[in-house]
Amino acid sequence: MAGTHTHALFVHGDSELHRLPASTKLGALGLFVLAVVLTPREAVWAFGVHAGLALLGVWIAGLKPMFVARRLLLEIPFVLFALFLPCIGGGEQIEVIGLSLSVDGLWSGWNIVVKGTLGLAASIVLTATTTVPDILSGLDRLRVPRLITSIAGFMVRYLDVIAGEMHRMRMAMLSRGYSPRWIWQLKAYTASAGALFIRSYERGERVYFAMTARGFTGHMPSFGDEQVRPADWVRAVSVPAVAWVAAGWALAVA
Amino acid sequence: MHIPDGFINGMTSLGAGVVAASSLAAGLRRAGKVLQDRQIPLAGLVAAFIFVLQMLNFPVIGGMSGHLIGGALAAVLVGPWIGLVVMTVVVTVQALLFADGGLSALGLNVINMGVLTVIIGWLAFRLVMTLLPKNATSILAAGAFGAWLSVVVSSLAFVGEYSIGGGGGAPLSTVLAAMAGTHALIGIGEGLITAGVLGAVLAVRPDLVYGAQVFGLRHTEVAALNRRAVGLFVAGGIAVAVLLVTLVAPLASDDPDGLERVAIDLGFSEEAEDHSLGDSPLADYEADGVEGEGLGTVVAGLIGLGATFAVGAVLMLGARRRRVRVDR
Amino acid sequence: MSIPALEVVSLSYHYPDGTEVLREAGFHIHPGERVALLGPNGAGKTTLVFHLNGIFRPETGSVQVAGLPVEDENLMEIRRRVGIVFQDPDDQLFMPTVRQDVAFGPANYGVEGDELRTRVSDALSAVGMLHVADRPPHHLSLGQRRRVAVATVLAMRPEIVVLDEPSSNLDPASRRELADILTALDITMLMVTHDLPYALELCPRALVMNDGSIIADGPTREVLSNRELMKANRLELPLGFDPNFDR
Structure with a gap:
């Protein structure tokens, strides 16, 4: 994973x-x-x-x-x-x-x-x-809207980070003997997914701070110069x- | 369910591409009003979150597992317009970067898994919320229902696309009964997980749940799924699945077929004629050897449902054996 | 006396819930200085850092960067002058490749073409990371990511670099490499850290912050040798570490 x-x-x-x-x-x-x-x-x-x-x-x-x-x-x-x-x-x-x-x-x-x-x-x-x-x-060069390529860019950048967080939460649950087999045992699972959403959201805010700290004003630069x-x-x-x-x-x- | 290239014919795929692109444009325009600078990275992070949830297998029954589509969840968490953009990006990235889903079928996949799940999920959520008291439990119930319905409608859309541009060969209402019936079951998982995730977020940061903000819920008690509610939801979902198979499918098998009726009305009659099913031995979708109007379809649908459970049972047994080995 | 690279005058700030985070915090840093900002968790260090480039605004007091006040009309120039290296490099490195990330800052200021390429390769060379320019950030080790994060800020040619916990979670070798790189940079620096030996090694001067105010300001060695001050502000040296022992 x-x-x-x-x-x-x-x-x-x-x-x-x-x-x-x-x-x-x-x-x-x-x-x-x-x-x-x-x-x-x-x-x-x-x-x-x-x-x-x-x-x-x-x-x-x-x-x-x-x-x-x-x-x-x-x-x-x-x-x-x-x-x-x-x-x-x-x-x-x-x-x-x-x-x-x-x-x-x-x-x-x-x-x-x-x-x-x-x-x-x-x-x-x-x-x-x-x-x-x-x-x-x-995609940028093929004139796909910059908003879409930017969101896709953030998405692929943070896939591994979020997958890693999920993985660590899962390991922590497994380490304490949690191994759900039925859908009504999923509470801890969905709780970790909820925590994952909150972490993702808060990271989104921190990333935004990091961007403004480097002069971001709402216009994403293009991805390289192919x-x-x-x-x-x-x-x-x-x-x-x-x-x-x-x-x-x-x-x-x- | 990522449709590959060639499953649906070229013209229908192109048409779907146009529909998907224009709904994305509408989504972007509407989202543009709320999608401030700070939400660009946020939308990317939410897209990554949905993508990770989709890769994650949740246990459903025994060892059988499923995964989330997440459209309804995204709609309730970040609102329908940003949700629409996010889901479109997720499906597009899956096709372009992971070869999951055909490039020519991208429009179809965006409609089924992005646009429809978000819009249906959100509309159903809103509708249920207007009927229920405005509290955290209602949010979970409305979210669960929206998620369930979004999966069922998404499967119906697939059947619709198949009826318009599929290669034919399969009796339409067998496909319909099988898809709607199995997805009414699969949707239960989507509904429960959506409710669970919403409950977990509401308990900690209700301010991050768009759907809760719309209904003015700022402080919420911890809302959790209880066994009884889950049991009721599962039982209800199974009942609807059986109902869909026994009632909806025979209706659809009336001549002309309901979906073909729609296809003709929409001007797709030429394509629809190509795979007219009138002269099939399974015409009107009766399984061989079963007499009676509609009964065959019911049987076919129920066989489909039974097969789903059988596959689940086999996987469950396999998983149990494997798990035992891992445990030791 | 030259114009201070950074001048903070009696800064106060409350959280929306009423908690007082900064109380009349004030200090200044001259060009070329390397200063450590020490203090326990919750002392207000991170809030202070966000005031330096205008992400937060002071309720009272003021911040000036090389003579320019932090105000709405100067915001872009302020953010160019103050380069903040965030604690988690995953927050800071958000573009698909290292090169694109380092280019992000200068590109926002209209730098392009050859000039942009030069800036990117200069900044990456300064931290010894030019060879990873085309890699995605998540393929790098934490130590490498932190060095690249420093490069993203250097590419903007700032007046002062502010580092938030630069040595946290690094293995000893990466910690050492980063220290060598930071000492070699000819730039004004404010470093927020709990790593006191690191502060002593890199920064001749240290500020101690607690309860939203600057409690002490002096040569790092003296600050770390003052037992009462250290104890009162929940600062602890590693066991057996003597700040007055020259290595």
């Missing part, structure tokens, strides 16, 4: 993808994911193209396949849902090893699994090659461009 989870996704490296400015990577990710989502589910070959691009990303970033595979487990609840669909779906049915499965349900299940996996894989490539501060400055060359955009967007060609082709013939 405590520790460095806010950095858990970042993998140190010096690949081409690590060096690209965050704003271009964010833009490329958005475009790629949209192309994937818009591709008709019957165009299996187009998903082959998308998967190839995602694997290319993993390869360029120098990520270990097992690392990506582990992160993909996030998707399991939706995979279960997808597996459930052919069993309860309607329409034309086909027999597979004695089970009557809905063709429509099978397509729906495939649609969910393939798009979710590709989207997640692409997001993993982004988060593995971009540090949290860089993502924030990239240098972006047109060539960076060209390189970043080249990947989703291929995905869009595939998606467009598939949509045209569909």
Whole structure:
């Protein structure tokens, strides 16, 4: 729980993808994911193209396949849902090893699994090659309102601090034999969560004092000065461009 | 429940993105009036607090655990507008920094877990508070109800989005009964934890609870959850869950489906037609071999509820065994 | 006589609940001095510190920083002149990276571009932390975070640096490193501390505060050697520590 989870996704490296400015990577990710989502589910070959691009990303970033595979487990609840669909779906049915499965349900299940996996894989490539501060400055550069990026910045800065406080409170409770198993035993738990809120709130006030002490007047400075060359955009967007060609082709013939 | 990419189709996701962005803009504008300089770091700290609570697993039944969404809690603690901004930031950071929830589904996730939980939680809280005496116990009760309802409505929103832009395949009211029924149960946990946290904050710093300030509560006695109230709340929640499955689901299975009706009215009929369910053997959502209008849906829903408990029981047994080992 | 870097004249302050925290507190510090502010918990030290840069306002009395009074119209300039290093570096380091945090102060004063980069690297070099510039603060040890907190204040080129409990919770090695860094800085300094040997080592002069007033003001060695004064103000030297023993 405590520790460095806010950095858990970042993998140190010096690949081409690590060096690209965050704003271009964010833009490329958005475009790629949209192309994937818009591709008709019957165009299996187009998903082959998308998967190839995602694997290319993993390869360029120098990520270990097992690392990506582990992160993909996030998707399991939706995979279960997808597996459930052919069993309860309607329409034309086909027999597979004695089970009557809905063709429509099978397509729906495939649609969910393939798009979710590709989207997640692409997001993993982004988060593995971009540090949290860089993502924030990239968002800043993409003209996300400063208020939002500032709040997000404070949030990621204090995640570990608050998680650490929670962890210490929990250890203190465990040390005194508290180990709740039923929801009505939760009083001490919610009490510590309440204490955590008060601590967070009071820290917010102290941080504000510390900010005014250094001349803060309500206007947050921008997060760094990311240098972006047109060539960076060209390189970043080249990947989703291929995905869009595939998606467009598939949509045209569909 | 973070929706991944492709679970809901592109157009619906984009539409949801527009809705989420405009509600965020409205939230920012309204919050802007109250979000003074000093509250910028504060909002960040509250967002981090909510994020940590979401990562924390609370025990629910036996060894089974759940976690908080926290939208209603945020609304009562810091007010609906800052709460809205905070929850949006939480969901966005989860998608961008932790790859939790698809980027194209960000709008959907922001609506379900950010916007709706805050707004529904806050409205229900206000409504209940106007009916109850203005004291600390009422704050807890109203907060618990708001949190419970926010989870149920959030699950209904998911079903709505699925009906508009899902890939089809699943009979809509099976999804509806399963989602609403299980979330009516999950919501109990959200409600109790929300009440517990509110009680803990009220006991020490009532001045920090926005919802208490709105109703002029400055000094409060320590309000605590008692076993009987908790028991009643749990029993009530289970009753509503069963009720939802037995009553709401069959209603929804009337032709045309209630949600599809809404979809058609809203002009989504074309998409809705794509996954028309009329010719399914499970049409009108009856489980195979069960006769009678609506009965099949009820059975399907109850099976869903039963499955939730079964999974809970299995996890509980596993957890008990593991715990024994750890203890020694 | 030069203009004092900091001049506090008969400062009084009550909490909203009526508790009297400061009673006619007064002292002054000259440029280049390093002064320790000693006193028991609840003596009013932290409240005094918040008066120095105008976060709190005096009910009576006044504060002047290098001749400039702490008043609304001077607030920005006052906050540039008085750099406060808070006790908990996690309160002070709030930006995602060390570099951004050190830049926060000067950026608020319109410093930008190369000048800003120079300020940041100068301040970080002064505390020996340039190599962590691009790390997030929560990845640093407490000792490192405290050094970075000092850098965030140095980057504003202040007239006086005020440190609140700089040595608290540090392991002996980090405590030593911080002392070396602080002694090497050529800057006026007011240090609030319970760590009396630290005060003796770093500050030639000490103020003793109790019940909201300055009780004593003199060379640190003399203050620490005055048993009655020490006892009356709940100050205790570590067992076996002799302030008059030269190491």
